[in-house]
Amino acid sequence: MDKEKWAVRLARRTEGFHVARAVTQVLALTERPDVISFAGGLPDPGTFLLDRVEESTHRVLSTRGGEALNYGPTRGYLHLRHWIAEQMRDWERVELDPDEILVTSGGIEALSLVAMALLEPGSTVLVGAPSYLAALHVFRCSQAEILSVEVDSRGMKPDALQDLLEGIGRGDPPRLLYLIPSFQNPSGVTLDLERRRRIVALCADYGVPIVEDHAYANLRYQGAPLPSLKRLWPEGVIFIHTFSKIFAPGVRLGWVAAGPDLVSTLALCKIGTDQCSSTLGQRVVHDFASRGGIDEQIRRAIPVYRRKRDALLAELNRQLSGRVEWTVPEGGFYVWLRLPPGSNSEQLLREAIEAHRVAFVAGTPFFADGRGQEFARLSFSFLREEDIAEGVSRLSSVLANQG
C-alpha cells in the first residue's frame, strides 16, 4: 500500500505547533554531554529526599499495594486532597473544601483541563509578554487567540492590561488571564503587591477569571512572601500548583483549586485525558508529605538554589556587565537576559551550542506576539554550581562574537 496515502489528515490546531517543534529540536541539542546548559528548567536532583521517598514508597506498597497500583478516583486520592487543603490554608491562608481541589498530572495537565473546560477555537486569552512557553502551547492547542500584556521588572503591567481590556470591551471579555505571579517563568520577576491588587480589581471589574500558576512560589530566596492572587480574590482565581518543584517532577502530580462546580467540570474533562493521576504517586506523595517531607525538602532546597542563583548573578556581573542586562529573581529557577539591541537570540543559540558548547533558551518562544529575539532565558536550577562560571564565560564568548 502507498504510505503517502496514510499521512493522516491532521487537525488545524497542529498548524500552531511549529514553535513547540522548534523548541523541542533545539532542546535535544542542548543535551550533548559537552554542553553546559542553562536551558532546561529541571529541579536539582540533589534537593530530592531520595531515602525518604523510598521509605514512603516501601510503606505504601507493603501496606496498601493493591490499592496503590489500581485505579483511583478521578478527583484524586482523598487524603492527598485533604493535605492540599491544609497547605492552602497554611501557605496561602485560603480556605478550601476537598471538593474545590482536583489532583492533576502536573501543573500542565491542570492548565490543559482548564483550557478544555473554558476555551473554544477563537476564544481570547491574555498572557504576559513574556510567558511560560508550555502554557502558550496549551492555548495554541485550544486554538485560542492569545493576546499579550507587557511584563516589566515588577511583573505584568496593569496599565497595559487595562488598555487591552478597554479595547476588547465588556461584551465578550477574554475567557481567562494566565499569570505566574511569583518568580515568573521565563523572566524570574515577581508581580508586586500593588499590581496584584490592581490586576485582580481589573479582572473582577471586567469579569475575567485569572489562572494563577503558583509553580515556583514556595522557592523564595529573599524578600517577604506576597499574598497569592487566590487569596486576594478567591472566587475569581483558578489556582494551579505542581509537586514538581516541592517534591519531584517524576511522579507528574499537581493540583487545581477552583469553585466546586468548575472542579466538577474539570474532573469530567479529566475522564477524557487520563481518568486519574497516578494512584501510586499520589499515595507516595501523601505519605511523604504528611510526615513533613515537603516542608523539609523546601527548607533544604532553598539554600541550594539561592547559592546557584547568587553564583550566576555574580558571574553575570563579573563577566557580562555593561553588555547585557538581567533580572534579579527573588526565587524560582530563572534569570532573564536582555541582549544587545538588534540581537537574534535564535541565531545566537545555534552558535552558542555549536561553537561554544553552552545553551540557553532563546526569548522568542516565550512571546505569543512574535517578539523575543533580544532576550534569553537562563535557568540556574539544574546545572552544577561549579559549571556556572565556565558557562557564563562561554556565554561571554558567544556575545563577543556577535555581529
Added chain:
Amino acid sequence: MDKEKWAVRLARRTEGFHVARAVTQVLALTERPDVISFAGGLPDPGTFLLDRVEESTHRVLSTRGGEALNYGPTRGYLHLRHWIAEQMRDWERVELDPDEILVTSGGIEALSLVAMALLEPGSTVLVGAPSYLAALHVFRCSQAEILSVEVDSRGMKPDALQDLLEGIGRGDPPRLLYLIPSFQNPSGVTLDLERRRRIVALCADYGVPIVEDHAYANLRYQGAPLPSLKRLWPEGVIFIHTFSKIFAPGVRLGWVAAGPDLVSTLALCKIGTDQCSSTLGQRVVHDFASRGGIDEQIRRAIPVYRRKRDALLAELNRQLSGRVEWTVPEGGFYVWLRLPPGSNSEQLLREAIEAHRVAFVAGTPFFADGRGQEFARLSFSFLREEDIAEGVSRLSSVLANQG
C-alpha cells in the same frame, strides 16, 4: 463579590458532558461496601506481583533515583520504548522503531492525543455500537460527530460499516474508526479474522485510519490469538495499548504506535497535556518488564480471570437462563447482558443499587446514538469469586421485580 458572577463561561464541549456526569454519579453509588459491584472495570489486585514491583522500585530509586524523579523525554524513557518495540514484535509480529512509539499516561491519554492531533469540532469519527464509554467521552470532548456501527457477537459488522462509508462518500471520509477488536469493552466480543480483514480493506479503500485499542488482548482465556489490525495494516492503524491490564493501572502508563510523523505530532500534543508520563513509573515498569515480570503476571492473571469468568457464566446459566441473553467472552473483563425487551437499564440499575445492593453499568453510556436501555455490562474482573453467585442472585431479584 458576587459568586454568581464568577460562574465562569464554559466551552461548548462541556454541553456533551451529561453522560459522563451521570455515569460518574452512579459509579459513586456502587462503591458502598454492602453493594456487590459488577460495575467498575478494575483489574484484580491479586494479579499484581507486588513484591517484584517493590523490588523494581527499590532498584530504580536506589540506583537512578535522581533521574527517575526528574522530568524525562516527552516521547518516553528510551529503554521502555525499546522494550515496547520488542513486545510488538514478539506479541504482534509488528516491526517498529522506537520513534514509532510514544509512551502515554494510560490508554486514554493515547486516545486523547490522537483526538487532539486528528479531530476538529464537527469531524466525523466511527465507533462500535456499543463502544467504550470513555472513548466516546474523548470524542465528545473533541466535539466530533460520532457515528455508530453495529456490533454483534462476531464484532463490528463490515456490511454496516460499508453502508455508512458509502453514505458518507469519498470526498470527506471520517477522520478515524475506533475499535477494540479483542474482548471489547463493553460487549466482551472479539472481531473475527474474516471481519478484521474486511474492515481493514474497507478503511484502506476509503482512506480512514483505524485506532485499534488493544487494552485487553493479552488476557485471552480460550481460543487462538488473532492478528491485530496493526499487523494486518501497519500503515493505516494507530495502535493503542495500556499497562493497566498487563502491569497495573496505578502508574498510568500506556503507549501509542503509529508512523514516525504522527508520533512526532502526538509528542507535540503531549507537551500540552502532561509534558511526559511519570518517569518513576516508566523506569519501574521497564525494570519489572525487562526481568520478565509482565510475562509472568499475564501467565498468572489468565487463570484467575478465567475462573471468575467461568463462575459468572455458570451462575448466569443457572440463575438467569431464558430471562436474559449474554455474550461469552474469550478474554478480557466483560460480559454483556441483553435484558428483556422493553427494559430500562438505567431505571433497573437504580433499583438494583438501592433495593438489591448489586451494581452493573447500564447499557446506555456505551452507545453514541442514544440506545442501550436493553443492555447491561457486567465486569467480572474485580469482584471476589465467592461473591459472584450471590451477585447474580441479586441480579435475578432485580429482574424478577421488573415491570
